Amino acid sequence: HTTILFEEEILHLNICTEFRIPCPNHCNQQDIPRGQMQNHLDNECAKQELPCPFTDCGCEFRAERMSITKHIKESPGIHLNMAGKTISLQKKLLQLQDERMQEQKKWIELLAKKVNALEKCYGSQLIWKIDGYQEKIMEAKSGKKPTIFSPPFLTSRHGYKLACSACLFGDGKAKGKYLSLFICICRGEYDSLLMWPFSHRVTFTLLDQCEDPDNRRNISYVVKPNTCKENKPFLGRPIGERNASFGAQKFMDLDTMSTLDYIRDDTIYIKVEIDSEDMIVI
Ligand SMILES: [Zn+2]
Ligand SMILES: [Zn+2]
Ligand SMILES: [Zn+2]
Incomplete structure (x- = not known):
C-alpha cells in the first residue's frame, strides 16, 4: 500500500x-x-x-x-478396509517393479557383454602380428630396413585410416636399446567427414604370449595427442599419403623383450587401440 x-x-x-x-x-x-x-x-x-x-x-x-x-x-471400518486393500495393492506393485528392475539389470549385463564383443570385432583396434622377428631385427640393426609398417586399419567402418610402425632395433636415441612404436594417420576415404586434428588416445600394447592367460604381463603405453598447432603435421588431415608418425620411442628396452613370452615362435604381437570416446561415428 x-x-x-x-x-x-x-x-x-x-x-x-x-x-x-x-x-x-x-x-x-x-x-x-x-x-x-x-x-x-x-x-x-x-x-x-x-x-x-x-x-x-x-x-x-x-x-x-x-x-x-x-x-x-x-x-x-470402511476406511480401514480401504487402507488395507490399498497397502496390499501397493505391495504387489512394488514387487512387480522389483522384478522388472531385476530383469532390466540382467538385460543391461547382457547388452554390456554384447557391446564388448562387438567392440572386439569392429572396434578401433589392430593386432599386428610380426613374424620372422629375428630376421627383421637384424635387418633393422644393419640399417637395411630400420622401420616396418603394419597394414593400414580403420578406427571404425568409416573412420580414420591409421598404420602402426615399429623400429624393432630402436629409433634415433633409442637405437640399440629400445623397441620404438609409432602410429601415423594415413589419407583415408572418409577424411572430409571426420574431425581434425585427430585427438583420440592411442594405446600400444605388447602382448605376452604366456600360455596361462592369468600370468600374462602385457606392456602398455598410452599416447594422448596434444592438438596444438605445432602438431599439425602429425594430427592434421593428411595432405600426402600419410602424416609424420608419433608414439613411443622408448616403448620397451630390448633386454626385457627377450624375457617372459613376448617373443614366441619368433613372433611378437602388438595391439593398437584407439579410444572411441567422443568419436563421431558416421
Ligand atoms: Zn471461509
Ligand atoms: Zn495495496
Ligand atoms: Zn471417506
Missing part, C-alpha cells in the same frame, strides 16, 4: 493483496486479505468442501471441513 492517484485506485484494489474481501463460502469471516484467501480456504474455512482424506484409498466422499471429521468417525 503506497499513496496512489484516484484514477489508479480501483485498478489497484482489484489486485492488491492487502485488500480485504469476504469468504466466497459465506463462512463467518468477512474481511480476509486477498493474499491470504487461498490459505483460508485450504486450511481454515469451516465451509470449504474437501475430499475425504482417504480419497487415494478409494473413498469418494466430499463435504465441508466439519462434516469430514464426522464422516471418518462414523465409518472407521
Whole structure:
C-alpha cells in the first residue's frame, strides 16, 4: 500500500493483496486479505468442501471441513478396509517393479557383454602380428630396413585410416636399446567427414604370449595427442599419403623383450587401440 492517484485506485484494489474481501463460502469471516484467501480456504474455512482424506484409498466422499471429521468417525471400518486393500495393492506393485528392475539389470549385463564383443570385432583396434622377428631385427640393426609398417586399419567402418610402425632395433636415441612404436594417420576415404586434428588416445600394447592367460604381463603405453598447432603435421588431415608418425620411442628396452613370452615362435604381437570416446561415428 503506497499513496496512489484516484484514477489508479480501483485498478489497484482489484489486485492488491492487502485488500480485504469476504469468504466466497459465506463462512463467518468477512474481511480476509486477498493474499491470504487461498490459505483460508485450504486450511481454515469451516465451509470449504474437501475430499475425504482417504480419497487415494478409494473413498469418494466430499463435504465441508466439519462434516469430514464426522464422516471418518462414523465409518472407521470402511476406511480401514480401504487402507488395507490399498497397502496390499501397493505391495504387489512394488514387487512387480522389483522384478522388472531385476530383469532390466540382467538385460543391461547382457547388452554390456554384447557391446564388448562387438567392440572386439569392429572396434578401433589392430593386432599386428610380426613374424620372422629375428630376421627383421637384424635387418633393422644393419640399417637395411630400420622401420616396418603394419597394414593400414580403420578406427571404425568409416573412420580414420591409421598404420602402426615399429623400429624393432630402436629409433634415433633409442637405437640399440629400445623397441620404438609409432602410429601415423594415413589419407583415408572418409577424411572430409571426420574431425581434425585427430585427438583420440592411442594405446600400444605388447602382448605376452604366456600360455596361462592369468600370468600374462602385457606392456602398455598410452599416447594422448596434444592438438596444438605445432602438431599439425602429425594430427592434421593428411595432405600426402600419410602424416609424420608419433608414439613411443622408448616403448620397451630390448633386454626385457627377450624375457617372459613376448617373443614366441619368433613372433611378437602388438595391439593398437584407439579410444572411441567422443568419436563421431558416421
Ligand atoms: Zn495495496
Ligand atoms: Zn471461509
Ligand atoms: Zn471417506
